[in-house]
Every structure is written in C-alpha cells, then in structure tokens.
Amino acid sequence: MQRTITQEALGAREAQLQALLLQGLTGDAAAYRMFLAALAVHVRSFLSRRLAQRPCEVEDLLQEVLLAVHNARHTYQAQQPLTAWVQAIARYKLADHYRSYARHDALHEGLEDDSDLFAASEQEAAQATRDLAKLLAQLPERQRLPIVHVKLEGLSVEETARMTGLSSSAVKVGIHRGLKALAKLMGGKGDDEDR
Amino acid sequence: MKTDDLIALLAAGEGPVQRHALARRLALAVLGGALGAVLMTVALYGVRADLALVAHTPLFWAKLALPGSVALLALWLTQRLARPGVKGGALWGLLGLPLLLVWLGAATSLLGAPEGARAELILGRTWRTCALNIALLSVPTLIAIGWALRGLAPIHLRQAGAAGGLLAGATATLAYCLHCPEMEAPFWGLWYVLGMLVPALAGTLLGPRLLRW
Numbered sequence: 001m002q003r004t005i006t007q008e009a010l011g012a013r014e015a016q017l018q019a020l021l022l023q024g025l026t027g028d029a030a031a032y033r034m035f036l037a038a039l040a041v042h043v044r045s046f047l048s049r050r051l052a053q054r055p056c057e058v059e060d061l062l063q064e065v066l067l068a069v070h071n072a073r074h075t076y077q078a079q080q081p082l083t084a085w086v087q088a089i090a091r092y093k094l095a096d097h098y099r100s101y102a103r104h105d106a107l108h109e110g111l112e113d114d115s116d117l118f119a120a121s122e123q124e125a126a127q128a129t130r131d132l133a134k135l136l137a138q139l140p141e142r143q144r145l146p147i148v149h150v151k152l153e154g155l156s157v158e159e160t161a162r163m164t165g166l167s168s169s170a171v172k173v174g175i176h177r178g179l180k181a182l183a184k185l186m187g188g189k190g191d192d193e194d195r
Numbered sequence: 196m197k198t199d200d201l202i203a204l205l206a207a208g209e210g211p212v213q214r215h216a217l218a219r220r221l222a223l224a225v226l227g228g229a230l231g232a233v234l235m236t237v238a239l240y241g242v243r244a245d246l247a248l249v250a251h252t253p254l255f256w257a258k259l260a261l262p263g264s265v266a267l268l269a270l271w272l273t274q275r276l277a278r279p280g281v282k283g284g285a286l287w288g289l290l291g292l293p294l295l296l297v298w299l300g301a302a303t304s305l306l307g308a309p310e311g312a313r314a315e316l317i318l319g320r321t322w323r324t325c326a327l328n329i330a331l332l333s334v335p336t337l338i339a340i341g342w343a344l345r346g347l348a349p350i351h352l353r354q355a356g357a358a359g360g361l362l363a364g365a366t367a368t369l370a371y372c373l374h375c376p377e378m379e380a381p382f383w384g385l386w387y388v389l390g391m392l393v394p395a396l397a398g399t400l401l402g403p404r405l406l407r408w
Contacts, residue, residue, distance in 0.1 A: 027211030036202040044198075063201050070205045071408070072348035074216040075278045084280035092279065092350045096407075132196040132204075150208040157208065175208070183408065 013118045018082045025073060036066060043090055045122035050094060057097070060129055060186075065093045067183045083117050090117070093187070100188055135185050143178030146171040217347060221274055224343035228336025228363060232370035235332050240374040254378055257300075261383055262368035264293040265391060269362035273340065276355040277347035283354050290361075294388065300380035319377040322386055328374075329390025332367035333360075337394050341405055349406050356402020357395050364391030 017038055024032025043065050047058045068089050076085050136144050149160040150171065161168045213219070236242070249255040268290050275281045305313050319325075340359035349355035368387050377383070 024206075024209075025212045027209070029206050029209060032209065033202060033206035036205060037199070040198055040202060059198060063196065063198055066198070066201060066205065068348075068408070072279060074212045075348045077217075077278070080278070080280060085278070086280075088279035088350050089348070130196060132200070147204075151204045152207075154207060157210075172210075179205075180408070 010118050014082055017118070018078075021073075021076065021082065022078060025076070036070070039069065039086065040066060041121040042118050043086070046087075046090055046117050047094065048122055056129070061093060061097050063130075064097070064183065064186045065090050067179065067186060068093055071180055071183055087117050096187055130186065135182055138185055139178050139181055142166065142170065143174045143181060146174035147178045147182075150175060217274060217277060220343045220346055221270070221277070221340075224339035225270065225336065225362070225366065228339040229366050229370065231335025231339075232332045232367045233373065235335070236370045236373050239331075240328065240371075242373050243376055246373065249378070255372075257380075258378065258383060259369060259372055261293050261297050261387060262365045262372070262391065265290065266362060266365035266369060268293075269358050269365055272358035273344070273355065273362055276351055276358050277344055277349050279348050279350050283351070283358065297380055297384045297388075301384035304380050313381075316379045316381040317385060319379060319382040319386075321375065321377060322382070325371075325375065325377070325382075325386040326390040326393065329364065329367050329371050329387065330393040332370055333363040333390075333394035336363035336366045337397065340398075341401070344406050345408070348408065349402075352402040352406045353399050354402075355406060356398035356400070358398070359402070360395040360398020361391060363398070364394040367391075367394070 017035060020031045020035035020038065024035050040062060044058060044062050047061050047065070048055060051058050051061065069086065072089060076082070136147065139147070145164050146160055146166070149155045149163060150157060155163070157168050157171050160166070160171050164171070166174065243249070268286060272283050272286050275286070276283055305316060308316055337360060340363055344355055344359055368391055371390075377386075
C-alpha cells in the first residue's frame with residue numbers, strides 16, 4: 001500500500017472518476033463500467049484495511065458496496081465530492097456488515113474518519129463466496145427475467161418486453177426493483193434490526 | 196460470483212438516470228401528502244367560515260409563518276439527509292429560529308394580558324384536539340415521504356426519519372390552519388409545536404426500521 005500519494009494526485013483521481021460517473025449517469029454504459037471497475041479497486045483496498053482480520057469477507061462486501069453505489073447513483077450530485085459520497089456508502093455497508101455479524105469491537109475501529117479512499121488501490125480480486133444464480137433464483141419472475149435478459153444476456157429492454165410479455169416500463173421497473181432486492185439479499189436482511 | 200461479472204451486470208443495459216430524480220421524488224411526495232392533508236381537513240374538520248376574512252389579516256400569515264418556515268427547513272434537511280455523505284448539521288439549529296420567534300410572540304402576548312386571561316390564551320377553545328388533529332393530518336405526508344426516502348439513499352436513518360416526520364407535521368399544520376380558529380401566539384407556540392413533534396418523533400423511531408437499504 002502506498003501512502004505517499006500527493007493531494008494533487010488524489011484530486012486528479014477523484015476528477016477522473018467523477019467524470020466517468022457523470023458520463024455514466026447520462027447513459028454512457030462504457031464510461032459507467034470503467035467507473036465501477038476503477039472504483040472497485042479503491043473500495044477493495046479501503047475494505048481490506050478495515051477487514052484485515054477477515055480478508056475472505058472483503059470481496060463479498062465490495063460487491064455489496066458496488067451494488068449500493070449503483071442503486072444510489074441517482075442521489076449523486078455533481079457539486080458533491082465523489083469521495084464523500086462513495087465513502088459514506090462504503091461505511092454504511094461496512095457498519096451493516098459489522099452489525100449483522102455482531103462484532104461491535106470492530107465497529108469503532110472501522111468508523112474513524114479518513115479521506116484516503118483513493119489513496120490506495122488493490123487490483124487483485126478474490127472470488128466472492130456468494131453465487132449470483134442462487135440470489136437471482138430468489139427473486140420473483142417479474143424482476144428476475146428482466147435482469148437475466150437485459151443485464152446478463154444483453155438483450156434490449158424492448159426485446160425483453162416482447163419475450164416476457166411485460167411492458168417496457170415494467171421491464172425497467174423490474175430491473176430497478178430486482179437490483180434493490182438483490183442488495184437486501186446480499187446484506188442478509190430479512191430482519192428488522194434497529195440502528 | 197466474480198466482481199468483474201457484477202460490474203458488467205450493473206453497467207449493462209442502463210439508460211440515462213433521470214435528471215433531478217431526487218427533487219422530483221420529494222416534490223411529488225410533499226405535494227401528494229399536502230393534498231391528502233388538505234382533503235382530510237376539509238372532510239373531517241371543515242374550513243373555518245371566516246377564512247376569506249382572516250386571510251386579509253397579518254395575524255393569519257404570522258400564524259402560517261411557523262409551520263411554513265419549519266416545512267421549508269425540514270424539506271431542505273430531508274433532501275440533504277436523503278443523500279450519502281451530506282449531513283444535516285447546522286440546519287437542525289436553524290429550526291430553533293421560528294420556535295424562538297413564536298415563543299417571543301407568546302411571551303409578549305402573555306405578559307401583556309391580565310393574569311386571569313392567560314390560561315385562555317394558551318388553551319384557546321380547541322387545545323384538547325389540536326395536536327391530535329395535526330398528528331392525524333400528518334399521516335399522508337409521513338407515508339409519502341417514507342416512500343420517497345426509501346427510493347433514495349439516507350445514511351443517517353434516525354435523522355432522515357426525524358426530518359421527514361417534521362416535514363409531515365409542518366405540512367399537516369399548514370393544512371390545519373384552514374380550519375383552526377385559534378389566533379393567539381401562546382396557543383400556536385404550544386399546541387402547533389406539539390402537533391409537529393408527534394410525527395417527527397414517529398419518523399425518528401420508524402426511520403431505522405423502514406429506511407434501511
């Protein structure tokens with residue numbers, strides 16, 4: 001991990017990531033994919049530092065954070081520092097993770113304020129333990145089919161609508177709701193745990 | 196699942212995100228809730244007969260200023276707390292300002308009144324029902340704001356719930372002013388404030404349960 005990165009370099013990285021995200025929000029899927037891939041590298045190292053005792057959970061949690069970033073992308077506003085936005089999401093998911101495993105000792109360690117999200121990067125991806133197919137199988141059909149056809153098989157919304165007999169807007173809503181439901185399943189939240 | 200596969204999945208087939216999605220969602224919720232509160236006021240309590248008359252008096256607008264300013268501040272707080280990495284911060288403190296003003300007005304009015312008349316200034320004729328009516332009228336907005344927040348990304352769930360509840364309470368109070376005959380600041384300073392606090396408290400308690408994502 002490199003700790004000697006200058007503020008300038010961090011600023012440039014933030015600007016680059018932000019530009020990709022903003023392009024992505026206007027519908028540029030390639031830019032959005034690049035944004036998520038670059039973000040994953042930083043979030044992975046952010047999480048590894050905080051889950052040093054349990055490295056095997058890093059990749060699972062990283063995927064939760066990425067899905068959360070995706071589901072919250074409409075709340076990002078261009079004038080806000082991207083670091084603050086992403087970090088708040090990552091911390092929220094991390095705190096959730098600690099809570100669900102009832103490791104309150106680690107909670108305090110993980111919540112200190114530091115703004116070095118983009119300072120380190122970890123390229124190496126471990127295999128996450130959860131299985132997408134199993135998660136998808138738990139979704140109702142009107143959410144699962146749109147996700148499978150549009151997101152995995154690469155069909156257009158219109159093609160999917162024709163194939164499934166759903167309307168185009170129902171396909172879009174199905175994807176949207178399905179991804180939110182997926183986030184809940186990943187976090188293992190059926191409970192109403194108080195915060 | 197490999198993270199790269201998830202990234203590919205997330206990026207595939209996504210159109211542009213609606214511009215001002217957050218503002219639209221909150222505006223829709225507030226308008227829907229306010230409409231519900233007004234309809235309930237008219238149906239359950241009736242509009243005060245002299246509304247057209249009192250609407251020409253500054254006192255009526257002074258009365259609206261309390262819930263009006265609380266509604267604006269609570270709306271601002273809600274839109275901030277609906278986004279990750281943004282805090283409520285000093286805005287919570289600003290809420291003290293309308294409160295302070297109405298209590299100053301109440302104190303002036305109470306001090307200027309003879310001792311025997313003070314209780315009536317505070318209790319008016321409707322103190323038994325006022326706060327309860329406001330709490331009831333806040334239900335549509337509370338539900339609508341809850342819906343809006345569940346589609347956004349609040350991080351501080353208690354605070355977001357409190358801000359949304361306060362917004363619901365203030366909206367309900369504005370609607371209730373169509374009916375409420377009370378025109379004394381000491382009455383507003385107690386019963387309107389209590390009425391707004393009930394949904395705010397409900398939001399604080401419900402937020403952590405209902406707003407998780």
